[in-house]
Amino acid sequence: MAATRVVVDIPGERQYDVRIGEDILKDLGAKLAPVLEVQPPSRILVISDSNVAPLYLETCKQGLATLGCPVSDITVPAGEEAKCVEVIGEVWSAMAALGLARDSVVVALGGGVVGDLAGFAGATYMRGVRVVQVPTTLLSMVDSSVGGKTGINLDAGKNLVGTFLQPSYVCASTDVLATLDEREWACGCAEIAKSALIDSDDFFFWLVENAPLLAERQPDVVREAIARSVVFKAGVVAQDKTESRGVRECLNYGHTLGHAIETLAGYGTYSHGAAVAEGMRFAARLGQTLAGTPLELVEAQDALLDQLGLSVLDWKAPAEDILNAMKRDKKARQGAVRFVLPADVGAWELVSVDDDTILEHLRLYFGE
Incomplete structure (x- = not known):
């Protein structure tokens, strides 16, 4: 071929x-x-x-x-x-x-x-x-x-x-x-899932339908998933190549908490994709409060990540430590932590979230 x-x-x-x-x-x-x-x-x-x-x-x-x-x-x-x-x-x-x-x-x-x-x-x-x-x-x-x-x-x-x-x-x-072992394969699947949810109904529902085949590494599905992800990212970068116009920041969906997990757990403890998937779960739930994210989307994303081998991480840390790690991340601005939140499939908002709201949701999410 x-x-x-x-x-x-x-x-x-x-x-x-x-x-x-x-x-x-x-x-x-x-x-x-x-x-x-x-x-x-x-x-x-x-x-x-x-x-x-x-x-x-x-x-x-x-x-x-x-x-x-x-x-x-x-x-x-x-x-x-x-x-x-x-x-x-x-x-x-x-x-x-x-x-x-x-x-x-x-x-x-x-x-x-x-x-x-x-x-x-x-x-x-x-x-x-x-x-x-x-x-x-x-x-x-x-x-x-x-x-x-x-x-x-x-x-x-x-x-x-x-x-x-x-x-x-x-x-x-x-x-x-x-x-690639299963850990690294699932790691890549997390970024595909991120791209699909941020991109469009077409990509997201194609991925939902083909998630089992992607997890099984069916060649045609793998190639299609890579091509769709590259087309999506290339389109975003073409609008905002240096992340200075706010458009490219959509690619950070799941990364705000994800990078904090990687930093606090120690680089390599969890794959980047596993940490991002956890960040996507958290961001969707935060989005329910701040961006009107539908419960159906939260549940559909959870099910998709599960199908792709990205289960909920057995990890937690004090909410204050997670918040401090987020504040040190390069995506923060003037000390404010910003999240990409999904309003729906293909629709997202970049939201600066105050510390008290973040701490409340972190404690709720991690069961403190």
């Missing part, structure tokens, strides 16, 4: 392709050649992690070899902990030691952590070199590889240091998803 092609066209940026299909990693160089022909690279650097590199690094490098320039690689530790100041410093030093120039290309081969880290390295080294995203998890295919967000974490919170750099190309080779 031919690969699916989604074009991301953002005002003020060069448009780029997201290619979705099986066994397309080996053709990466051939597909990149016309993208890079205006300024052929003097060197390509593949950044991967210790989990992904043994599986796909050689295939990726062989595919890139057709471009006729040296291909080097760096492997960073696997896991969210790699998105830190120490590791990015080591990556910058390695890039300099390899002699990367402004015409070089960085290829991010891995999940969201590698995509964010390598993207940030490419965006900042010599004030910016071209970046190609090769996502290897469902989460990174449907979310982080598209849209240009890059960044690293600080002890104070997730993704507090970063910038925007749109990739030159995205290669989503779905055959690599076969190596």
